[in-house]
Amino acid sequence: MEMKPFTRVVLGLVCLLVAIWLVAPTLVVVPMSFNENKSLAFPPQGFSWQWYQNFFTNPDWTSSFLNSLKVASIVAVLATVLGTLAAFGLDRMRARPANMLRMLMLTPMVVPGVVLAIGIYAVYLDAHLVGTLTGFVLAHTILALPFVLIAVSANLEVFDRRLETAAASLGAGALTTFRTVTLPLILPGMLSGLLFAFATSFDEIVVSLFITNPYLKTLPVQIYSSITRDADPTVAAVGTILLCATTLLIGGGMLLLGRERKGRP
């Protein structure tokens, strides 16, 4: 569609503002993390590494960080296994029951966080699961499951099942067929599901706030309580570290993908 130069400029400006609005809050923690004073007033004063030092030495921060890593890793594996199995099941079902079950399995995405949180909290109080690794893993897995299901299902939709028939007709057993034909083809979906599941768990805050206790805190819970307690720039340092880690991961992934694509004819 031809646009008048004026329209083009206005559109560009509006979008630039929206882009700044989207990105700026992500970056504002970076300068804050080098603040010399213990305050979150902007602009920050001076320069120091003390908040990074605090993050790596204060047991409150290190233990919550390690807890989050532990929980998110287990959740990622568990949700990927359960989600992939379910995606396969749904793919091989008749349309009607499959659609109903799929809707059911996607509900964790739309249930308001606090409602789910008080429900899980009520059940966990009775089952003595508050502040336990099992409790965190189970709750986060439920929330991560839809993402794996969506990713693997999308992959299965374009998966040509005649390939499996072909492998079987060439004499491959069910397991061999799965390992040599099916698995490599749905691996991208599983991997992105794994990544989403990890991120969901690592970032989960609402349910975590309810099922946490002083003995087991995850990183978002620690960040939240730090924000509500006092103006501690360690939070900004954590944010900056997370930002750098994700950027490295995604950047590395994109480079790898780009190289792979270039390598192929």
Add this chain to the structure above:
Amino acid sequence: MSALEPTTPSASKRAGWAWRPFALTAPALLLLVAVLGYPLLTIVLRSLSEPQWGAQNYVWFFGTPVNLTVLQRTFVISAWVTAVCVICAYPYAYLMTAVGPRVRLALVLCVLIPFWVSGVVRTLSWVILLQDSGVINSLLRSAGFDGVRLIRTQTGVVIGMAQVLLPFMILPLYSVMRGIDLRLMRAAQSLGARPLRAFFTVYLPLSLPGVYAGAIIVFILALGFYITPALLGGPRSTMLSTLVQTQVLSLLQWGRGGAMGVVLLVTTFVLLALAAPVMRSRHREAGRR
């Protein structure tokens, strides 16, 4: 596929495995029942049985003006957030379809970057930006708007929430706009329509399914927001989620908190049910394309 199946040699064997798809979904379903179904059922039961059996908690909820104010405010804030998201996302998604691949990649990155940082940290950023001595307030002050308060106000909550939810509006909108044939616009203009008229009669109606889809997602997610209003809002911008949390954690009123939770849950599902036909027709159209 199904037409082929009876002729394949393994068909009889497969019939015997008919239960297998259900078995594959069983572990996930079991977990879902235990950690989602059972807890939600518990909340519904508690809302009806604590302190004694009956509808007293619902009578209390709908009979207390404060609760109704908060319920109304939750809807108003969500509506504002949805409106802000639609207005900001529309030109943005349109631009994504109109530029070359390089600029598009940059625009997509800008949408995805907010997801790179943890949600709590992002809310902290908004606390920093919106505080009374913050950047936005000093900018406003130098522009002559003195005494504008953003943090602990409804405006602040809307700004913060809309930024978090904007990607959920941009992405569905973009996926619909990408499929619109721009030659239709040229056809309309060649038939004598001015660009603005061509936009309103041709482009806008074709893009509406994307607007609906995004708006529904944003509105439903906004209804249940908890962290952002809790950190950015004040007592006069409390949303329903915060009220639920107060009843349960601070006052130990499981019945009342549960009733509020059930109201929130039912509202969400009713909205989803109302939206389902729209979403489905959109799917069908996408499939036809």
